[in-house]
Amino acid sequence: MTARAARTAEDAEDADDLDVEEVLALVKEGNGHTAGDHVTASAPQAGGHDASHQSAPRHRATPWPEARAIAARSATRSAHRAPVSVTLDDALGLTLAAPLTALTDLPSFDTSAMDGWAVAGPGPWAVRNEGVLAGHAEPEPLTDGEAVRIATGARIPLDTTAVLRSEHGRADDKGHLHPTREMAHGQDIRPRGQECRSGDQLLPAGTLVTPAVLGLAAAAGYDTLAAVPRPRVEVLVLGDELLTEGKPHDGMIRDALGPMLPPWLHALGAEVTGVRRLGDDAKALHKALTTSKADLIVTTGGTASGPVDHVHPTLQRLGAELLVDGVKVRPGHPMLLARTKENQHLVGLPGNPLAAVSGLLTLAEPLLRTLAARPAPEPYTLPLRDEAHGHPHDTRLIPVVLRGDHAVPLHYNGPAMLRGIAAADALAVVPPGGARPGEEAELLDLPWAAAGIGVCFT
16 A cells, blocks of 8 residues: 555544545545645646546645635735725625715714703803703803703703703702702813814724714715625535425435525625526536626535536636645535636535535635625634544534633534534634643634624624
């Protein structure tokens, strides 16, 4: 047995959680180049025949951190897209393409910070009959010894020295107002321009638009924002064995990725333009890839070397540039990243659900983050409460829940399982060989764990 064959056999024995696609990819791994420069997939053979299952040059699997870095860098030349003008209603989750500059002073006039009385000079004060409400025109000036009822947010009358809170004032039997505690000059008055002056930069370009950013933009006078457009993503679901409704039967299984991927991609900043189910059809896949106008195409399944795995052969036929061809991560080893056109990429996800999630977070998330000009999340770690079993040679991603200052590994974390990830707050990055209880592990947050299903703000 050659050293290469021995290593492959050893890997297969050690990796008891591998699925069929991963085993096939592991066996094929020995046919590739050493890790290094990108490789353009070979062209079809003479006569135009689909070289579906000819041996083709393949990479060795890329280490997991390197694969993520390649995915982030690969989109840099496509990232400088023309900004779009969007209404505040449509801006949530986008990235500012220009600084947010105040269009007015905030506040734009002196306002009351509390319900109470606007007073002039030292008390006691004679109280006017009429009050001052928010949204009304500028009230009459006060004179020394005079007070007027005022609502929070209302314009302060000229010559007001302070606002006396409702709970800090009392009236005597002659109707004069007295303070019940000491007052300071300017108390509970928000002066014009306290938060910003017109022309001040409030937020830089590249800021993610959160609900708070929308509120600030509205307060500063904006109706629309200049934003980086969402990357357009098309999802191609491959596999003849997939059902779109009902219970599994007769060797058929439900498609879990068709319902799961679009909202997840949206949470990663993408606009999903379509979900198409192509089955195991090489011609349909070729046509879909050549006609797609998306910035990113995401395929599910068909990334290994089985008899109906058409992704690699189709990319070869197109002359696509393979940037990542297999990643040293479990689950999800046979994922891939290719540049299909100058400004278009393809992420090939394995067909098993948790393996597809691994591919989504390894390759699609960094690429989409670059295209959407989103800030990279700050990496963080937590100690593991329990032991996390690892792969002998590869990184492993396992679902965890966060409990206090620990991450707790979950069961049901095989490549085909979604039960663990459905209950998870994050994925723990487990190094080769595993991690002991108490050992720090890097965590990848799941969008909904921090920010809600609709959009990820982190």
